[in-house]
Amino acid sequence: MYEITPPLQNAVLPLHKLCLELRGSGFAYFCTSKPIRSNMSLLYKNVKQLVFDIDNFIDTVEQGVLVFKEGVINYLNDEKASFADKIERIDRLEASADKLQRAIDDNFYRHSILPQNVSDIESMLDKIDEIIDISKDNLYQFDDELPFFPKELTSDYIRLVDASVEAALSVFPAARTFFREPAKVRDMLVKVYFYEKETDKIARNIKRKLFHDIKDLRLSQKIHLRYFALHLETVSDRAESLADLLSILALKMSI
Amino acid sequence: MIILFYLSSGLFLGWSLGANDAANVFGTAVGTRMIRFKTAAITASIFVILGAVIQGAGASHTLGKLGSVSTLAAAFTVALAAALTVYWMTRMRLPISTSQAIVGAIIGWNFYTDNPTDLTVLSKIVTTWISGPILGGIFAVLLFLLIKKFTKVTKIHLLYRDSYIRYGLLAVGAFGAYSLGANNIANVMGVFVSAIDLPTINLGIMELTGAEQLFLLGGVAIAVGIITYSKHVMETVGNTLMPLTPEAAIVVVLSQAIVLFIFSSQGLSNAFQSIGLPPIPLVPVSSSQVVIGSIIGIGLYKGGKEIKYNILGSISLGWIATPLVAGVIAFFMLFFVNNVFQKDVGGDRRIEQKEVVTYKGQDVASDEATILIDSSESNYSTNIPDKRGAANKEKASNRSVYALVGLLLSLLIISALFYLLYKEKKKIRHLKRRSKSAEEKYRLKMDNLEKSYKDKIHHQLDLGKELKFRQNEMVTMAMSIIHKNEFLSSLKEEIIKIKAGVKDHETRMGLNKLSLMITQDLSIDRDREKFQMHISEQNSNFIHRLTESFPKMTDNEKRLASLLRLNLSSKEIASILNISPKSVEMNRYRLRKKLKIDPKVPLSDFIRNF
Numbered sequence: 015m016y017e018i019t020p021p022l023q024n025a026v027l028p029l030h031k032l033c034l035e036l037r038g039s040g041f042a043y044f045c046t047s048k049p050i051r052s053n054m055s056l057l058y059k060n061v062k063q064l065v066f067d068i069d070n071f072i073d074t075v076e077q078g079v080l081v082f083k084e085g086v087i088n089y090l091n092d093e094k095a096s097f098a099d100k101i102e103r104i105d106r107l108e109a110s111a112d113k114l115q116r117a118i119d120d121n122f123y124r125h126s127i128l129p130q131n132v133s134d135i136e137s138m139l140d141k142i143d144e145i146i147d148i149s150k151d152n153l154y155q156f157d158d159e160l161p162f163f164p165k166e167l168t169s170d171y172i173r174l175v176d177a178s179v180e181a182a183l184s185v186f187p188a189a190r191t192f193f194r195e196p197a198k199v200r201d202m203l204v205k206v207y208f209y210e211k212e213t214d215k216i217a218r219n220i221k222r223k224l225f226h227d228i229k230d231l232r233l234s235q236k237i238h239l240r241y242f243a244l245h246l247e248t249v250s251d252r253a254e255s256l257a258d259l260l261s262i263l264a265l266k267m268s269i
Numbered sequence: 270m271i272i273l274f275y276l277s278s279g280l281f282l283g284w285s286l287g288a289n290d291a292a293n294v295f296g297t298a299v300g301t302r303m304i305r306f307k308t309a310a311i312t313a314s315i316f317v318i319l320g321a322v323i324q325g326a327g328a329s330h331t332l333g334k335l336g337s338v339s340t341l342a343a344a345f346t347v348a349l350a351a352a353l354t355v356y357w358m359t360r361m362r363l364p365i366s367t368s369q370a371i372v373g374a375i376i377g378w379n380f381y382t383d384n385p386t387d388l389t390v391l392s393k394i395v396t397t398w399i400s401g402p403i404l405g406g407i408f409a410v411l412l413f414l415l416i417k418k419f420t421k422v423t424k425i426h427l428l429y430r431d432s433y434i435r436y437g438l439l440a441v442g443a444f445g446a447y448s449l450g451a452n453n454i455a456n457v458m459g460v461f462v463s464a465i466d467l468p469t470i471n472l473g474i475m476e477l478t479g480a481e482q483l484f485l486l487g488g489v490a491i492a493v494g495i496i497t498y499s500k501h502v503m504e505t506v507g508n509t510l511m512p513l514t515p516e517a518a519i520v521v522v523l524s525q526a527i528v529l530f531i532f533s534s535q536g537l538s539n540a541f542q543s544i545g546l547p548p549i550p551l552v553p554v555s556s557s558q559v560v561i562g563s564i565i566g567i568g569l570y571k572g573g574k575e576i577k578y579n580i581l582g583s584i585s586l587g588w589i590a591t592p593l594v595a596g597v598i599a600f601f602m603l604f605f606v607n608n609v610f611q612k613d614v615g616g617d618r619r620i621e622q623k624e625v626v627t628y629k630g631q632d633v634a635s636d637e638a639t640i641l642i643d644s645s646e647s648n649y650s651t652n653i654p655d656k657r658g659a660a661n662k663e664k665a666s667n668r669s670v671y672a673l674v675g676l677l678l679s680l681l682i683i684s685a686l687f688y689l690l691y692k693e694k695k696k697i698r699h700l701k702r703r704s705k706s707a708e709e710k711y712r713l714k715m716d717n718l719e720k721s722y723k724d725k726i727h728h729q730l731d732l733g734k735e736l737k738f739r740q741n742e743m744v745t746m747a748m749s750i751i752h753k754n755e756f757l758s759s760l761k762e763e764i765i766k767i768k769a770g771v772k773d774h775e776t777r778m779g780l781n782k783l784s785l786m787i788t789q790d791l792s793i794d795r796d797r798e799k800f801q802m803h804i805s806e807q808n809s810n811f812i813h814r815l816t817e818s819f820p821k822m823t824d825n826e827k828r829l830a831s832l833l834r835l836n837l838s839s840k841e842i843a844s845i846l847n848i849s850p851k852s853v854e855m856n857r858y859r860l861r862k863k864l865k866i867d868p869k870v871p872l873s874d875f876i877r878n879f
Contacts, residue, residue, distance in 0.1 A: 058432055061428045061429060061431070061432045064428055065426055065428050065429065068428075126302050126303075127428060127431060127432075128427065128428060128431045129301060129302040129303065130301055130514065130515065131427075192427075193426050193427040193428065194424045194425070194426055194427070195424055196427075267427075
């Protein structure tokens with residue numbers, strides 16, 4: 015059903031099975047979205063492909079967010095080799111998500127699938143993609159600017175990234191449910207809003223600590239760290255924005 | 270060939286039915302791009318023809334019972350009357366249904382030919398018109414609930430649901446087209462069934478009776494209407510009734526198809542009878558009205574807030590106005606065809622003609638068309654027995670009175686309709702004139718505004734140019750003063766240097782004198798005075814504003830402000846005022862204090878924007 019890009023070209027398993035196996039394991043991006051000839055009806059085949067691509071896309075973004083979290087923790091714990099590995103992985107995942115998104119866009123418009131709701135779904139996928147984009151950018155900020163984190167703030171930053179990523183991770187199941195049971199989406203978004211607020215609180219605490227309690231750092235360092243708190247917060251902000259969109263779309267679908 | 274000519278009115282009616290009613294079946298599917306028009310048109314065409322040929326007889330038979338239009342000319346006239354009614358009322362944007370038009374035209378024929386209208390059949394038909402939309406509403410609600418429940422239980426992926434909906438729309442559309450063909454073919458070809466007797470054709474696997482051949486022709490006309498014109502209707506008026514979601518379209522089209530199927534299926538009617546229920550009346554119903562009924566049904570289920578109830582009024586108006594108008598037009602046209610073209614329009618008139626022929630005992634039966642009621646009356650008086658002759662005479666005179674009354678009535682109604690049309694057109698013309706004059710006024714106003722705007726811009730540009738010229742003039746003057754002063758200062762310095770090396774007393778005295786002259790020229794500089802006057806003159810408004818706002822400002826400060834307004838640097842100002850740059854800085858500081866300027870705002874910016 016799917017072609018495999020060079021790294022797994024010599025695999026013994028039937029290709030489509032392999033791709034299905036890889037789904038959710040973090041390596042699904044090896045499967046390209048290029049369909050191979052099939053006997054199924056054209057419309058049904060396209061839809062099946064699209065459903066697979068969308069699931070794959072959300073999986074990829076989800077993994078990207080997890081990699082981002084691990085990367086930040088690696089940096090805070092000064093694990094340079096692991097951090098470099100995370101940078102490379104998030105780069106690949108982001109590229110794969112972009113490729114999948116382009117394939118999904120193409121499929122939607124070329125075969126006029128779901129013409130009434132295509133723009134809504136496209137905006138939703140854009141917002142999902144923004145999460146991995148911002149995660150990648152943030153991780154690169156660590157790599158480029160090499161911020162100095164004092165020991166007393168490390169745990170706070172870990173809590174911050176944890177809460178921020180948790181908000182993003184809570185929105186993905188809702189995005190999946192949107193396609194099957196739009197009515198249930200709103201209930202699933204409660205966690206997103208909770209973690210977003212938690213993230214805000216932790217970030218505010220960090221900033222307060224930076225400028226009120228910590229005396230050893232220079233003002234420039236404090237400002238630098240403040241920006242990193244803001245960077246980490248943006249992931250949960252994007253998750254909240256996606257949650258808002260999802261709740262509106264779910265309502266629209268159920269009318 | 271002549272048959273085809275007579276059939277043309279029916280075929281036109283079929284074409285218009287295909288063009289208009291296909292939107293009820295595939296309008297939403299095509300409008301929402303769920304199905305391509307090509308697919309929809311081909312499917313609809315095939316199934317309309319199938320429906321017409323396989324199941325078209327039932328509703329057609331009922332129309333035959335209402336009035337068996339027996340001659341080709343009459344059938345042509347009746348179908349033409351219905352077609353003209355549909356065309357005219359559509360143009361007038363009045364609610365219209367082909368089914369109601371054809372029934373009205375048949376009743377018009379009944380009236381003209383003294384054929385008694387079967388009130389039982391008529392009431393059956395009218396009841397069906399009312400029950401059709403109601404049934405449509407009931408089916409729509411039931412199907413809506415069913416689909417809602419199904420979607421909730423199955424939890425199908427949105428994209429899979431989309432593809433199922435496409436298949437569903439296609440299947441339901443095909444069923445809708447089949448039912449449309451089965452039910453509405455009676456409108457198109459029903460009147461011709463008793464008028465044309467075609468021989469049965471054996472196709473090997475099946476036989477096509479004369480009526481079926483007519484239905485096939487009518488079906489093809491509907492299909493041509495769908496292929497050639499329905500796309501335009503779908504794109505322009507297809508969704509004006511109410512924009513539907515694809516899911517709602519499935520419900521509405523399916524309920525419409527079921528209703529049309531029920532009112533055209535002989536098998537279902539027989540099945541009802543076999544279990545002891547009353548037979549289903551097989552009557553052509555309006556697909557548009559059933560669609561409206563279905564949409565209203567769903568709307569009522571959802572709370573009924575968004576329903577425009579005036580649409581019910583327009584349907585009721587359609588039930589009354591359409592048959593009436595079609596009937597009157599048919600009556601008038603039959604009179605015209607009968608008397609002007611001298612064509613037999615069937616009914617009692619034909620019977621009478623035969624009677625005349627018999628009584629005369631002459632071989633003129635072949636020349637039926639030439640025998641008219643009025644011209645035959647003289648034969649009655651001379652050739653038939655008295656009793657029968659008197660009865661016929663009375664009947665003929667009654668008929669003449671009826672015809673005259675009918676003609677007058679129809680003329681009256683048609684005049685009224687034309688008057689309404691004329692009024693409507695007058696109103697439209699008046700509105701057009703008003704809108705044109707308003708448009709003209711608006712255009713003139715816009716032209717004037719544009720002109721004055723251009724003038725102002727031109728004027729502003731002129732002023733700007735002048736201002737720039739003046740400013741340049743002042744800056745040039747300032748620069749020349751600065752240059753001259755710098756030159757004199759350097760000359761003075763040179764003289765001082767030379768003086769230091771000279772020991773001769775006279776020369777020293779001469780150099781001293783020269784230096785003094787330069788100093789005097791520097792302090793009493795006419796150019797500078799002229800320049801300062803010029804500055805004061807040019808900036809009179811500015812200085813006036815400054816004086817009003819800050820009355821404590823000194824003349825020197827006002828002068829400094831004027832120079833700052835020219836965007837000159839402290840050094841340049843120092844040169845013009847013949848003071849040191851440091852003094853200028855000090856003066857600037859004082860001026861800043863006096864003007865109470867925010868420390869963040871540069872002094873020169875404040876002065877330029879003052």
